[in-house]
Structures are given as C-alpha cells and as structure tokens.
Amino acid sequence: MSFLASNVWASDITIKKGNTASFTYKVVTPPTTTPVSLILVKEFLRISAGDTSQDNVLNLLIKSATDFAEMFTKRDFINRTWETFRNCFEPQFQLRRSPLDTVNSVEYLLNGSFVPVSASIFSNTLETDYSFVFRLLDQDWPTDKDDLPQSIKIEFVSGFGAADTQVPGKLRTALLQHITSLYENRGDCPCDSVNSVPGSALAVYKQFRINDISIVPRVF
Numbered sequence: 001m002s003f004l005a006s007n008v009w010a011s012d013i014t015i016k017k018g019n020t021a022s023f024t025y026k027v028v029t030p031p032t033t034t035p036v037s038l039i040l041v042k043e044f045l046r047i048s049a050g051d052t053s054q055d056n057v058l059n060l061l062i063k064s065a066t067d068f069a070e071m072f073t074k075r076d077f078i079n080r081t082w083e084t085f086r087n088c089f090e091p092q093f094q095l096r097r098s099p100l101d102t103v104n105s106v107e108y109l110l111n112g113s114f115v116p117v118s119a120s121i122f123s124n125t126l127e128t129d130y131s132f133v134f135r136l137l138d139q140d141w142p143t144d145k146d147d148l149p150q151s152i153k154i155e156f157v158s159g160f161g162a163a164d165t166q167v168p169g170k171l172r173t174a175l176l177q178h179i180t181s182l183y184e185n186r187g188d189c190p191c192d193s194v195n196s197v198p199g200s201a202l203a204v205y206k207q208f209r210i211n212d213i214s215i216v217p218r219v220f
Contacts, residue, residue: 106153110144
C-alpha cells in the first residue's frame, strides 16, 4: 500500500520520527542476490572469469563489505522480507528498516492465532529514511486483540530492489572499491572496521547513511 493511493490521511496524527524504541525484527525471506556479483568483482579486480581458485575468498569479501555497508548506512541494499512485532496498536508504527518497498500485511493475535487486519484500515508512508504504517482517518484498529506481548505482527519488504542493478550505482562502485581494499590488504585490518574502507567508498556510505539525530517530528 502506498500513501500515493486514494486514501485519506489522519491529519491529527503526529508521526514521531527519531523514536529510539527497540523492537524485534526477523528476516522472513533473505536477499536472493548480492549488490555486486562475483563476476563483476572479478572484472574489477582483473581476475579471469574462468579462474575459480579464489571464489570462496571473494564471496566472503563481498558478504563482509555488504554487511558493513548495510550496517553503516542503516539500509538494506537488496530486497528482503521482514517481520516486526509490537505489543499494542498505536496510531502509527515506525519501520526501522530502509528503504521501505511494500507493506505486505498487519496481523494481530486473536485467541492465540494471528489474523489479518483489513487493508482498508491502514496505509504507509514512503520516506527516504524510516517509513511508517499508520491508521487511516475514521478507521479503528481491532479491539479484540489478545493482551500479550508481541501480539501485533507487521510483514514488509525493504531494499532498493530485488536485482543488483536496482542498487544505486554509487553504492555499487563504493562496494567494489571496499572489496578491492579488503582483497589487497587481507589480514591487515578487521573487516568490520572503518579503517578497512577506502576514503572514497566511505564518503559514499556517509551520503546514504541514515542519521537518526536529523529525523524530526512530522505532522500530517
């Protein structure tokens, strides 16, 4: 669902950005590819495509660089499906995975089983940082929910896209530079250290990084 659809916004709802509350997030469907392929990395490193002797190392470096970049930028590069849980219904829920692609469902616990909330009750924003699922004007969340922790489940997809080509080119180039540095200096520095990232790649990561301190309240 998109906020661009013909839905009515609840103008009295304050979207509270910068919420530091911590909630459970579980990957339901992991990415099906990587932001840069093994073939592309080999081309960048000038390694013959037919030379498979270093494939295991290169795949590990791709994963290490991607994991670091995603943690640093606080973004998912390739689409994945998440489940997140909440204890009670609120006017809006912040989804702290970015960028949001789609909200698949909102479910709540009723007599011990999860049942779906009607899609006519809620919609979602599409932000450059963290998006929100919100209750529409003149709609109400269900009132018969079980009074238990994690009794609300939201399933959503986040990422720039399902294919590597949908990841911004600057990020892909930065990953290639990062992987090259890890390859040429393997064993010299930890993969999870900023010191392992070339300055040009780090500058790109910083451009895409979500800085929570800059997220301000928004009212619709």
